[in-house]
Amino acid sequence: MPNQHTLAAPASISGVGLHTGVRVNLRLCPAPANTGILFRRTDLEGFVIEAQARNVARVSYATSLMKKGVLISTTEHLLSALAGLEVDNAMVEIDNLELPILDGSARPFVELITKAGIRRQRARRSFVKILRPVEVMDGMKRIVVYPADAFHITYCISFAHPLIGAQTIQFAPGSSNYAREIAPARTFGFLEELEMLRKNGLIRGGSLENAVVLDRTGVINPEGLRFPDEFCRHKLLDLIGDFSLLGHPLLGHVVAERAGHAMHAQLVSRLLREKQSWKLVSTHEIAAKPASEPTPVFAASEAT
Numbered sequence: 001m002p003n004q005h006t007l008a009a010p011a012s013i014s015g016v017g018l019h020t021g022v023r024v025n026l027r028l029c030p031a032p033a034n035t036g037i038l039f040r041r042t043d044l045e046g047f048v049i050e051a052q053a054r055n056v057a058r059v060s061y062a063t064s065l066m067k068k069g070v071l072i073s074t075t076e077h078l079l080s081a082l083a084g085l086e087v088d089n090a091m092v093e094i095d096n097l098e099l100p101i102l103d104g105s106a107r108p109f110v111e112l113i114t115k116a117g118i119r120r121q122r123a124r125r126s127f128v129k130i131l132r133p134v135e136v137m138d139g140m141k142r143i144v145v146y147p148a149d150a151f152h153i154t155y156c157i158s159f160a161h162p163l164i165g166a167q168t169i170q171f172a173p174g175s176s177n178y179a180r181e182i183a184p185a186r187t188f189g190f191l192e193e194l195e196m197l198r199k200n201g202l203i204r205g206g207s208l209e210n211a212v213v214l215d216r217t218g219v220i221n222p223e224g225l226r227f228p229d230e231f232c233r234h235k236l237l238d239l240i241g242d243f244s245l246l247g248h249p250l251l252g253h254v255v256a257e258r259a260g261h262a263m264h265a266q267l268v269s270r271l272l273r274e275k276q277s278w279k280l281v282s283t284h285e286i287a288a289k290p291a292s293e294p295t296p297v298f299a300a301s302e303a304t
Helices: 076-084 107-116 191-199 230-246 261-273
Strands: 003-007 011-016 023-030 037-041 047-050 056-058 064-067 070-072 090-094 118-124 126-130 134-138 141-146 152-159 165-171 188-190 212-214 253-257 278-282
Touching (some): 023 107, 037 070, 076 230, 134 261, 141 261, 165 230, 188 191, 230 253, 230 261, 253 261
Parallel strands (some): 037 090
Antiparallel strands (some): 056 064, 126 278, 152 165
């Protein structure tokens, strides 16, 4: 969409934080053009934190933002829903430090945004257009963004688990339906790791109602999976949320293999440092031609 968008009306939802287990109330509100996404801690005199890469604090098991010691945790699912529905400007009011996990996916946030409605604004969007490849590697993990005429993502994962193995998914907003194909994918974890995470003060609010949990042979959730490749879809969901911290939609092809929040954040930070690798363009500067084909990717299916 060439124009910026915000919400048509406020909408609220409540739940518990995945890691804190604390009850939290969240309210989405419209915001003026060129505001971006802002988080407002209503329990801390309305302290505001911009959803920008410069405020990223921790990215181990979730993407958290911090400004002047004030924390907003587990932002990625809401940011993904806003980006996936092309909402550029919004005020997110919460009364605790962690966003609610809800069902572990972005679908409840998509439903909340749909309930509020999306309003077109007069201001035009600006895009980060990639001019040359930028890459981050860590052993067998890799994430790179290539020049492209539109936004594409290719995500590859590989887990030594009989239900996961090697999975690859591609997503392009112009030809894919975010709300139907990506948003419902839930966060996941392994039963054998849960006790360690709890000892480290994490997943205090985790349950089979808000995460897919795997034992050594399969999924222990009674309802099973929403997609055969739900694991890979959720990783892609997270990437969409994390890349929204660029502050502008991306024109480029992101290819990720065995990545995660930390590598997503590293690539965003590297892009912002390497300003010669991209330029900010308006909708008027985007050539009116079909999007280029996604860049050929490495063979994730051959990964072990």
